[in-house]
Amino acid sequence: MAGTPTTEGPGRRDRIPLPPIAPGTRRELTVLRFGSPGARPKAYLQAGLHADELPGMLILAILAEMLAEAEARGEIGGDIGGEIILVPVANPIGLAQHRTGFLLGRYENNTAGNFNRDYLDLAAIVSPRLAGRLGRDAAANVATIRAAMAEALAEQAPRTEVAALRHALLTLSHDADIMLDLHADNEAEVHLYTGTPLWPDAADLAAEIGARAVLLAELSGGNPFDEAVGGPWWTLARDHPDAAIPPACLSATLEMRSNDDVDLTRARADAEALMNFLTRRGVLRGEPRPLPAALCEATPLEAMQQVTATTAGLVIYRAALGTEMRVGDLVAEIVDPLAETPPVEIRARTSGVLFARHSQPYAWSGKIIGKIAGADPLPERTGRLLPG
The missing domain is CATH 3.40.630.10 (Zn peptidases)
Structure with missing residues (x-):
C-alpha cells in the first residue's frame, strides 16, 4: 500500500x-x-x-x-x-x-x-x-x-x-x-x-x-x-x-x-x-x-483510421501532419531499402485530418504509422479501440 x-x-x-x-x-x-x-x-x-x-x-x-x-x-x-x-x-x-x-x-x-x-x-x-x-x-x-x-x-x-x-x-x-x-x-x-x-x-x-x-x-x-x-x-x-x-x-x-x-x-x-x-x-x-x-468537429473513436503498414521498409510520408485527407489519398509509401520490390502505397480509407504519425520512419507489417480522424465508423474498429 x-x-x-x-x-x-x-x-x-x-x-x-x-x-x-x-x-x-x-x-x-x-x-x-x-x-x-x-x-x-x-x-x-x-x-x-x-x-x-x-x-x-x-x-x-x-x-x-x-x-x-x-x-x-x-x-x-x-x-x-x-x-x-x-x-x-x-x-x-x-x-x-x-x-x-x-x-x-x-x-x-x-x-x-x-x-x-x-x-x-x-x-x-x-x-x-x-x-x-x-x-x-x-x-x-x-x-x-x-x-x-x-x-x-x-x-x-x-x-x-x-x-x-x-x-x-x-x-x-x-x-x-x-x-x-x-x-x-x-x-x-x-x-x-x-x-x-x-x-x-x-x-x-x-x-x-x-x-x-x-x-x-x-x-x-x-x-x-x-x-x-x-x-x-x-x-x-x-x-x-x-x-x-x-x-x-x-x-x-x-x-x-x-x-x-x-x-x-x-x-x-x-x-x-x-x-x-x-x-x-x-x-x-x-x-x-x-x-x-x-x-x-468531434468524431467517434471507432471512425478513427489507424493507418497501418502492410509490409516492412522505410516510411516515406506523402502527407504532412494536419492534412485534410480524402478516401484514397496517399498517406505514405513503404520503400524496400534493398530495392527488390517496388514501393508500397498506403492510402487513406476515410476522410478526415491526419493528426498523428510515427516519428521513426521504418515500418513492418501491422505497424501503425498514422491516425486519421474520420467521421464514419470503420468495420474493423470494434473491441479495444486503442492499442495496448
Whole structure:
C-alpha cells in the first residue's frame, strides 16, 4: 500500500510514498494543491502517466507557477473559486526506466503492462451498494456516489508499487468535477479523447487547447485512467435508470503534440489555455478571455483510421501532419531499402485530418504509422479501440 502522505508548507505540497521494491529504495508521488480543500469545483490535472511523453510535465510545471501567482493575488482560496490538484509527474516509476540511453515509460518493466490501462472499475464495485439509496435529486446522488467511491478506494490494499501508484492517482481524482490527463502521441497535432456523454460539454476545452481532433467513446477498452474517472458516471446512470445521475466529471485525455516536443513558448501558451479554461469553469476567479474558434468537429473513436503498414521498409510520408485527407489519398509509401520490390502505397480509407504519425520512419507489417480522424465508423474498429 502507498504510505501516509507527508505535507510541506500549509497544505500546498504532499508526498505520497510508494511501496519500496527493494531494501534501501524509495519512490514517491508529489502532489501540488491550490485553493481550499473540499471546495467546488474541484479540478485534477496530471501529466507523465506515460513517462516518456514529456510536454505535459512542462505545461503543468508552468501552470503550477501561474496558479501560485493567482493564489497570491487572491483569485483562488478561501471563499473564492474551488480546489485544484496538480500531479506534474504522475509516474515516477516509468520516469526511472532507462535503457540504452532512452527513457521507456509507457510500459512497466516488470510486467510489460501499460501504465495507462487496468484501473479499478469503480462502477462495478459501488453500483450494488447504491441500490435504494438514489433518487431524483441529482446533487444528492452525486454526493452519495462520491462517498461510495471513496469508501471503495479506502478498502483497497494494493501491494505492488504499480498498484499503489494507480490507487493513489485514482484516490486523488475520483471525486473531481474536472479531470485532465495530459499525454502526447509519437508525432502529432494536439488532440483530445473524451467520453461521448461529455460532448458537447467539453467543446470549450477542445477549442481552448486548439485540438485538431476530438475522439469520442463511451468505452475504448482496457479501462484507461480518463475512463476510470469519468466513465463510472454513465455506467451508474444505466445501472440505476430511475435515479438522476449526471456525468459529474468532465474527464479527458489531452494529447499535447509529440512525445518529446518540449518547447517553453508552446508550453506557456498551453498553460495559459488551461488557466483560461479553469477560469471559465469557475475554478478560478476572473474573466476568461474570449473562446477561440474550434478547429475541428468531434468524431467517434471507432471512425478513427489507424493507418497501418502492410509490409516492412522505410516510411516515406506523402502527407504532412494536419492534412485534410480524402478516401484514397496517399498517406505514405513503404520503400524496400534493398530495392527488390517496388514501393508500397498506403492510402487513406476515410476522410478526415491526419493528426498523428510515427516519428521513426521504418515500418513492418501491422505497424501503425498514422491516425486519421474520420467521421464514419470503420468495420474493423470494434473491441479495444486503442492499442495496448
